Amino acid sequence: MIFSQHIKIIGTFIAGLLLLQSLHAAQTDTITIRSASMKKDIRCVVITPTGYNSPGKQYPVVYLLHGYSGSYNQWPKVAPQLGKDADEFQMILVCPDGGVSSWYFDSPVDTSFRYETFVSNEVITFIDQHYPTLADRKHRAITGLSMGGHGAFYLGMRHKDVYGAIGSTSGGLDIRPFPKNWDLSKRLGDSICCYENWQKNTVMNLVDGLKNGELAMIFDCGTEDFFLEVNRRFNKKLLDMKIAHDYIERPGGHNSKYWQNSIDYQLLFFNKFFTEKIK
Secondary structure, eight states, X not given: OHHHHHHHHHXXXXXXXXXXXXXXXXXXXXXXXXXXXXXXXXXXXXXXXXXXXXXXXXXXXXXEEOOTTOOTTHHHHHOTTHHHHHHHHTOEEEEEOOTTTOTTOBOSSOTTOBHXXXXXXXXXXXXXXXXXXXXXXXXXXXEEBTHHHHHHXXXXXXXXXTOSXXXXXXXXXXXXXXXXXXXXXXXXXXXXXXXXXXXXXXXXXXXXXXXXXXXXXXXXXXXXXXXXXXHHHHHHHHHXXXXXXXXXXXXXXXXXXXXXXXXXXXHHHHHHHHHHOOO
């Protein structure tokens, strides 16, 4: 009988600990944001640190873009540690849906795809209005995987007044070698007849308008990734232009295991930018 009572007490104690942990843990919510430009509701995951709604507290924000064929919930699935990261670095993480194959363009050939406007205007406006953010470029970063890596650099370089730091993991940083892949021709038109669309919208060319120190940059790629050569060429171009950046190659392929590991390093980089102002 005494043994049974001890078991009940222990069980109650453990349940209390679990409840306490749940009350003091990062929160993950799925919200809906109305896109006026595309006239539809779009889902988005928001991960907030413990106690984020405490009076007077404000947080930097990192936007995480998913890859081709992914959605708003790809990052939380790939990296379940994001809640711990939000707590550790005291930042809000936002994962907007970018469509199956938007590449985060405002498509010049399909006006129903306006994901540049959605992410860099509508989503940011909504988040700053509804969450306690530090609403300036010095406290705002964007990164992504694969298609989202290109998207993050694309949006960051085109909106330097919005983002202060940008990242990419396994990113397709030059889309031109892949004219038949991943619905790119549906967003930009055929690479031959719509040649200028491809030249104007590849990150590899956008960097030509970048000056050293305008953006804090980090990107990485696995040594077994099909985007490795693209990333190496992008790194060389930045070096030739004497633009400061962090570039990392580590063992791995184009897969969730690699991205789960990579994102922790990128969030550390962004945290240093927010707190130490990396140049």
